[in-house]
Amino acid sequence: MGITAGVLSGMFGIGGGIVMVPIMVAIFGMELLNANATSLAAMLLPVGIMGVISYYKAGYVRIREALWISLGLFAGSFVGAELAISVDVGVLSKLYAGILVYVAVSYLFARKNSSPTPSEGGESKSFLGVKKIIYLFGAFVLTGIAAGIFAGLFGKGGALVIIPVLIKIFKYSPKAAAATSLTALQLPVGLPSVFVYAHDGYLNLSYAAIIALGIVAGTFFGTKFALKIPNENFKQIYAFFLLFVAVYMVWKYI
Numbered sequence: 001m002g003i004t005a006g007v008l009s010g011m012f013g014i015g016g017g018i019v020m021v022p023i024m025v026a027i028f029g030m031e032l033l034n035a036n037a038t039s040l041a042a043m044l045l046p047v048g049i050m051g052v053i054s055y056y057k058a059g060y061v062r063i064r065e066a067l068w069i070s071l072g073l074f075a076g077s078f079v080g081a082e083l084a085i086s087v088d089v090g091v092l093s094k095l096y097a098g099i100l101v102y103v104a105v106s107y108l109f110a111r112k113n114s115s116p117t118p119s120e121g122g123e124s125k126s127f128l129g130v131k132k133i134i135y136l137f138g139a140f141v142l143t144g145i146a147a148g149i150f151a152g153l154f155g156k157g158g159a160l161v162i163i164p165v166l167i168k169i170f171k172y173s174p175k176a177a178a179a180t181s182l183t184a185l186q187l188p189v190g191l192p193s194v195f196v197y198a199h200d201g202y203l204n205l206s207y208a209a210i211i212a213l214g215i216v217a218g219t220f221f222g223t224k225f226a227l228k229i230p231n232e233n234f235k236q237i238y239a240f241f242l243l244f245v246a247v248y249m250v251w252k253y254i
Contacts, residue, residue, distance in 0.1 A: 002214020010222025072144020080152020
């Protein structure tokens with residue numbers, strides 16, 4: 001399971017929880033909140049670092065922006081975990097699925113644009129001309145906070161917020177967005193939510209450690225595969241992946 005999550009993490013810049021949580025619930029019979037906690041704990045260590053290195057060598061990682069996003073993720077994950085233990089997960093999951101469908105459809109029917117070069121990090125020249133550092137800092141931190149809330153709620157999904165925002169608003173290429181998202185997730189941004197879950201008895205550290213080993217290996221191979229895919233095809237594959245996850249979540253909590 002960890003290897004599978006790692007491969008998809010390397011390909012799409014996700015943390016891996018989007019794969020791990022459904023498997024732990026459907027196959028291993030874990031309760032949803034236990035699965036959330038175990039997934040978040042498995043990703044506390046920099047398990048995707050091999051993928052980040054590969055993306056960095058190819059010129060896709062924006063380190064400064066990734067650090068700003070990480071700051072927001074750290075704050076948002078605490079809020080998300082607090083909500084998860086008190087809010088109806090079924091309702092939230094359907095809302096989340098609706099967002100995934102919207103993002104996926106917008107990717108599938110988006111007009112084809114010329115892809116930025118890796119050295120540009122996927123950003124448009126017009127955006128690079130903006131010098132307002134305070135505005136940029138706030139925008140990326142807010143992106144991280146929103147992603148952290150989603151991740152804390154579902155034990156997954158932070159990157160599914162980060163990547164669409166980077167592509168749609170900040171004009172990153174799909175690969176640059178995936179690379180920067182994966183980089184942001186290497187810091188222990190889910191630590192506050194793990195503490196919240198652990199305090200309420202929803203954590204299995206042994207399972208988390210075993211899964212983390214698989215993620216390390218899988219991320220390396222997933223990244224190598226992603227770098228060989230053309231940007232437009234990469235976006236389409238990611239869109240179908242989102243649709244699959246959305247359908248599963250609706251079916252699970254119908």
